[in-house]
Amino acid sequence: xxxxxxxxxxxxxxxxxxxxxxxxxxxxxxxxxxxxxxxxxxxxxxxxxxxxxxxxxxxxxxxxxxxxxxxxxxxxxxxxxxxxxxxxxxxxxxxxxxxxxxxxxxxxxxxxxxxxxxxxxxxxxxxxxxxxxxxxxxxxxxxxxxxxxxxxxxxxxxxxxxxxxxxxxxxxxxxxxxxxxxxxxxxxxxxxxxxxxxxxxxxxxxxxxxxxxxxxxxxxxxxxxxxxxxxxxxxxxxxxxxxxxxxxxxxxxxxxxxxx
Amino acid sequence: xxxxxxxxxxxxxxxxxxxxxxxxxxxxxxxxxxxxxxxxxxxxxxxxxxxxxxxxxxxxxxxxxxxxxxxxxxxxxxxxxxxxxxxxxxxxxxxxxxxxxxxxxxxxxxxxxxxxxxxxxxxxxxxxxxxxxxxxxxxxxxxxxxxxxxxxxxxxxxxxxxxxxxxxxxxxxxxxxxxxxxxxxxxxxxxxxxxxxxxxxxxxxxxxxxxxxxxxxxxxxxxxxxxxxxxxxxxxxxxxxxxxxxxxxxxxxxxxxxxxxxxxxxxxxxxxxxxxxxxxxxxxxxxxxxxxxxxxxxxxxxxxxxxxxxxxxxxxxxxxxxxx
Numbered sequence: 001x002x003x004x005x006x007x008x009x010x011x012x013x014x015x016x017x018x019x020x021x022x023x024x025x026x027x028x029x030x031x032x033x034x035x036x037x038x039x040x041x042x043x044x045x046x047x048x049x050x051x052x053x054x055x056x057x058x059x060x061x062x063x064x065x066x067x068x069x070x071x072x073x074x075x076x077x078x079x080x081x082x083x084x085x086x087x088x089x090x091x092x093x094x095x096x097x098x099x100x101x102x103x104x105x106x107x108x109x110x111x112x113x114x115x116x117x118x119x120x121x122x123x124x125x126x127x128x129x130x131x132x133x134x135x136x137x138x139x140x141x142x143x144x145x146x147x148x149x150x151x152x153x154x155x156x157x158x159x160x161x162x163x164x165x166x167x168x169x170x171x172x173x174x175x176x177x178x179x180x181x182x183x184x185x186x187x188x189x190x191x192x193x194x195x196x197x198x199x200x201x202x203x204x205x206x207x208x209x210x211x212x213x214x215x216x217x218x219x220x221x222x223x224x225x226x227x228x229x230x231x232x233x234x235x236x237x238x239x240x241x242x243x244x245x246x247x248x249x250x251x252x253x254x255x256x257x258x259x260x
Numbered sequence: 261x262x263x264x265x266x267x268x269x270x271x272x273x274x275x276x277x278x279x280x281x282x283x284x285x286x287x288x289x290x291x292x293x294x295x296x297x298x299x300x301x302x303x304x305x306x307x308x309x310x311x312x313x314x315x316x317x318x319x320x321x322x323x324x325x326x327x328x329x330x331x332x333x334x335x336x337x338x339x340x341x342x343x344x345x346x347x348x349x350x351x352x353x354x355x356x357x358x359x360x361x362x363x364x365x366x367x368x369x370x371x372x373x374x375x376x377x378x379x380x381x382x383x384x385x386x387x388x389x390x391x392x393x394x395x396x397x398x399x400x401x402x403x404x405x406x407x408x409x410x411x412x413x414x415x416x417x418x419x420x421x422x423x424x425x426x427x428x429x430x431x432x433x434x435x436x437x438x439x440x441x442x443x444x445x446x447x448x449x450x451x452x453x454x455x456x457x458x459x460x461x462x463x464x465x466x467x468x469x470x471x472x473x474x475x476x477x478x479x480x481x482x483x484x485x486x487x488x489x490x491x492x493x494x495x496x497x498x499x500x501x502x503x504x505x506x507x508x509x510x511x512x513x514x515x516x517x518x519x520x521x522x523x524x525x526x527x528x529x530x531x532x533x534x535x536x537x538x539x540x541x542x543x544x545x546x547x548x549x550x551x552x553x554x555x556x557x558x559x560x561x562x563x564x565x566x567x568x569x570x571x572x573x574x575x576x577x578x579x580x581x582x583x584x
Contacts, residue, residue: 017375027371100360
């Protein structure tokens with residue numbers, strides 16, 4: 001039998017194991033092509049698409065004073081949060097549960113909730129990278145005229161990420177199997193993308209549907225981000241809507257989360 | 261047939277006290293009793309085997325001990341701690357190898373072991389452990405590329421890397437080739453020699469016979485027998501003796517001897533099979549009526565036979581046993 005590591009206790013503390021866990025989850029995320037493609041590929045593709053629209057038909061969109069790309073920057077960001085928080089994170093967690101990986105953690109001194117925390121941090125880091133790509137890409141390459149107000153922008157980003165990721169955790173909590181999760185996240189991704197105004201911005205629709213979009217998790221996120229990238233105070237209704245959603249989703253996720 | 265239930269009667273290491281005590285353990289799933297009133301205690305430093313047919317309640321029993329399931333009633337005591345209430349303290353010295361559990365497909369062997377080593381205060385050196393398990397060359401291989409046996413060894417590595425005082429190993433060598441099984445057995449013995457108490461869940465009789473100091477046989481959610489493998493095999497496995505009597509003995513006389521079940525005759529030879537200490541019983545009884553025996557050949561019982569017998573006998577009473 002091998003000898004025991006005598007200085008083992010030095011790196012056995014919380015920082016030691018959590019750093020190790022983050023490192024491993026980070027590596028796994030980078031080895032998983034879909035997550036990485038969603039974080040970096042998707043923003044680049046959408047930047048190019050909306051940037052090219054701006055080149056083909058330059059000048060501001062009617063009555064707004066902003067270009068197509070300007071108006072779509074928040075939508076691209078929210079779309080990435082949806083891909084990461086709804087389409088990727090819950091699938092990974094349910095996979096981990098189904099394969100017994102979480103169960104294996106539950107017989108160690110490290111609770112499986114740490115694995116969830118590590119997953120969240122890795123996905124948040126990917127979201128951060130994607131946001132930077134969108135901001136710098138749209139300004140430097142396609143010349144979008146953003147006047148980002150840092151305070152409102154950070155507030156809107158944090159609340160948007162909180163609402164979408166907590167909804168993802170609800171899916172991870174209640175989905176009984178991997179196949180159900182795939183169906184659930186697929187439908188939810190599509191619905192949230194629609195409500196965010198990816199295909200039809202709420203301002204062009206009007207009526208009840210527009211109101212529903214404004215008060216949906218993704219619609220409210222787009223609203224708040226839209227105002228903050230143009231240095232305007234975001235409407236408090238959007239911020240409050242998101243905070244309420246995030247609280248409710250987090251409560252449901254914690255209440256129903258199963259580790260095995 | 262009344263089966264012996266003598267917990268702790270025979271013990272490989274009589275000086276050491278129990279590290280785990282299970283008393284009247286009951287675990288139900290709806291109306292089904294997965295474990296029904298099971299009691300035993302495990303001594304420090306022994307290899308304690310839990311055997312039984314599929315679905316007997318073996319895994320549920322060890323899941324309760326490892327704290328993965330909460331018993332409906334009964335108590336489990338590990339070094340004075342409860343697996344459920346004192347979870348945080350128990351996980352530090354308990355290594356558990358789970359049945360049917362896989363890992364992220366792109367995780368590398370070395371990463372998995374290093375990660376789990378970081379969870380414990382005083383772990384083994386990951387490289388050394390991988391070498392002992394014969395998978396050091398696979399350090400950079402990803403999980404999905406491993407063979408069944410290699411996955412099993414990695415799973416054992418994760419259970420042992422924390423340098424546990426107690427190791428629970430469920431279906432340890434399932435899926436391993438014969439050579440790998442023998443190597444794993446040697447590993448388990450070396451762990452025991454370091455003073456680790458091992459709970460081994462298995463359905464391989466050769467494994468139980470080779471490794472275990474004591475065996476608990478669980479069938480239909482109940483503890484059927486608890487003893488050393490030799491005692492179980494001897495008492496219940498059905499031994500055989502062949503001899504030549506000094507004068508003729510009729511079947512009726514032979515059947516009257518305690519433990520005798522079957523009689524075969526061939527020329528001068530009589531072969532008697534049965535249970536218990538058959539040879540002594542036959543020689544004594546025949547001596548009392550003035551018959552001497554010669555050319556004695558005895559064959560001990562096997563654990564396999566004992567297992568089949570215990571579980572088969574039980575099947576007839578399955579109905580009665582399922583009731584609490």
